[in-house]
Amino acid sequence: MKHSVAFVTMGCAKNEVDSEHMALRLERAGYSIEDDPEQADVVIVNTCSFIQAATEESIEAILEVAGFDSIAAGKAHLIVAGCMPARYGADLEAELPEAAAFTPCSGESSIVEVVDEVLGIERATMPPYQFGASERSKEQASQDDVQTRVPSRRVSAYVKISDGCDRFCSYCTIPYIRGRYHSFTQEDIDKEIVRLVGEGVREIVLIAQDTGRWGDDFESPSTLAKLVAHVADTWPSVWFRVMYIQPEGVTDDFVEAIACHDNVCNYFDIPFQHANARILKSMHRAGSGAEFLELANRIRMRIPDATLRTTLIAGYPGETDEDFEELCAFVEECDFDYIGVFAYSREEGTRADKLEGHVDDDEILARAQQLRDIADAVCAPRIAERVSREMDVLVCGCEEDGELYGRAMCQAPDVDGVTYVDAGLPGDVVRVRIDDTLLYEMEGTVLS
Ligand code: SF4
Structure with missing residues (x-):
């Protein structure tokens, strides 16, 4: 009988992709993937720990799984994978005796060996997709023939084009968790x-910690603009979307590649993080509000x-009332369509943690809420301006009450809301006239 493995995935889309890749490796090694974690022989909790709140949610998930009857009785096993083992190492092992094994991000390509060992399985040969050593390096960054498992009727999927980050923003733990930046090859992305x-x-959503850098670490460097043009030309009936592009990555060539391809969403997800030049410098980031406004204008001109x-980010150490007002004024001036606001989270081991002038916790939360309110006041009217416009919508599925929903090119999955439509099947692209909006959701009539 096949042993079964289930995944509980925390955090962002990048973690979902990692879970899918681990699941595929396990399937190829003969394991079955079980949807219900309480029925599985092994449960892998793929954790997120880029900020304290995410760590706490992951711990809750681990403890919930550890409390399953099957695991408490020793009939099933818990493996903790992903960011938490990468960030906390041996300390975590001491804190969580319930777990049978720990697999950091860098070891996920060895997940078959880890599960085999937990279950006491010995195999003469390893499955052919094994990369070899568990530590990732630039040479090992290839995704080889790893494919993503696609649940039936899924019409949109994330594809990671690189992993890691070299920017070392002062507040961020990702470079310590995910390691140095390494691009995946165009060949592997194509596969x-x-x-x-x-x-x-x-719809393919290209993601990474820093998509704009794609290709600059190859022996013969390439660019994100070239990658986008290549995939758009190769698959003309597929929508492509790029997320997480740092301001420096928005080159004229990249804007042009988007402008010249109807199947690439005219969508720019650019984390600015702040508008005050002194705060940005302290964050170890470049730019200023004026430069970001100029960038937004350059995009909108084309x-x-x-x-x-x-x-x-609201409430970064050293952020004065005036700095925060500058950030609010920037939001009011830039006419964003969507804004994600984070309250600054103090993370051990980061440079920002050691800075003077930490803002009081209650004040951080108050500033974040104030910024969210301003963001809603700026963004909701821009969404409402779409009423009576016609646009293509990719039908994604049905709500529990049977209502059909999809997304237009101006709506990224998981973060921007959806468009409710009155006809179509999942996977169809339908022409829709927008009839109404409610904050970030849209509603439209399919045109015959
Ligand atoms: S660009 Fe900055 S915030 Fe983003 S992952 Fe890299 S270090 Fe973290």
Whole structure:
């Protein structure tokens, strides 16, 4: 009888992709993937720990799984994978005796050996997709023939184009968790897209910690603009979308690649994080509000209907009332379509943790809420301006009450809301007239 493995995945889309890749490796090694964690022989909790709140949620998930009857009785096993083992190492092992094994991000390519060992399975040969050593390096960054598992009827999928980050923003733990930046090869990205498209996926979302750097670490450097043009030309009936592009990555070539391809969403997800030049410098980031406004104008000059999303941090150490007002004024001036606001989170081991002038916790939360209110006041009217416009919508599925929903090119999965439509099947791209909006959701009529 096959042993079964289930996944509980915390955090962002990048973690979802990692879980899918681990699941595929295990399937190829003969394991079955179980949807219900309480029925599985092994439960892998793929954790997130980029901030304290995410760590706490992951701990809750681990403890919930550890409390399953099957695990408490020793009939099933818990493995903790991903960011938490990478960030906390041996300390975590001492804190969580319930776990049978720990697999940091860098060891996820060895997940078959880890599960085999937990279950006491010995195999003469390893499955052919094994990369070899568990530590990732630039040479080992290839995704080889790893494909993504696609649940039936899934019409949109994430494809990671690189991993790691070299920027070392002062507040961020990711470079310590995920390691140095390494691009995946175009060939491996193509393989992943081929498989996903073959399984019915109609939208590919290219993601990474820092998508704009793609290709600059190759022996013969390439660019994100070239990658986007290549995939858009190769799969003309698939929508492509790029997320997480740092301001420096928005080159004229990249804007042009988006402008010249109808199947690439006119969508720019640029994390600015702040607008005050002194705070940005302290964050170990470049730029200023004025430069970011100029960048937004440059995009809109070339692509007037471009959708702009950003993320911002409120309450960074040293942020004065005046700095915060400057950030609020920037939001009011830039006309973003979508804004994600984060309250600054003090993270051990980061440079920002050691700075003077930490803002009081209650004040951080108050500033974040104030910024969210301003963001809603700026963004909701921009969404409402879409009423009576016509646009293509990719039908994604049905709500529990049977209502059909999809997303327009101006709506990224998981973060921007959806468009409710009155006809179509999942995977269809339908022409829709927008009839109404409610904050970030849209509702439209399919045009015959
Ligand atoms: S760019 Fe900065 S915030 Fe983003 S992952 Fe890298 S270090 Fe972290």
